[in-house]
Amino acid sequence: MKVKVTEECMGDRRCNDLCPQVFEYDENELKSTVKLDEIPREYKEVVRQAAEECGAQAIIIEED
Numbered sequence: 001m002k003v004k005v006t007e008e009c010m011g012d013r014r015c016n017d018l019c020p021q022v023f024e025y026d027e028n029e030l031k032s033t034v035k036l037d038e039i040p041r042e043y044k045e046v047v048r049q050a051a052e053e054c055g056a057q058a059i060i061i062e063e064d
Contacts, residue, residue: 015050
């Protein structure tokens with residue numbers, strides 16, 4: 001699984017709260033970013049949850 005945050009990100013940091021192992025907040029860009037190229041199995045479900053709960057629908061998941 002791969003994941004990216006699009007420009008539509010509103011910076012509410014919900015994804016960062018849900019999964020700080022994968023998402024981090026960029027203070028310069030004022031949006032969340034993804035720290036990992038490939039999402040480890042143990043984080044896949046919470047990443048899906050973050051995408052589902054994203055108000056801006058800015059989290060895009062690419063399944064393997």
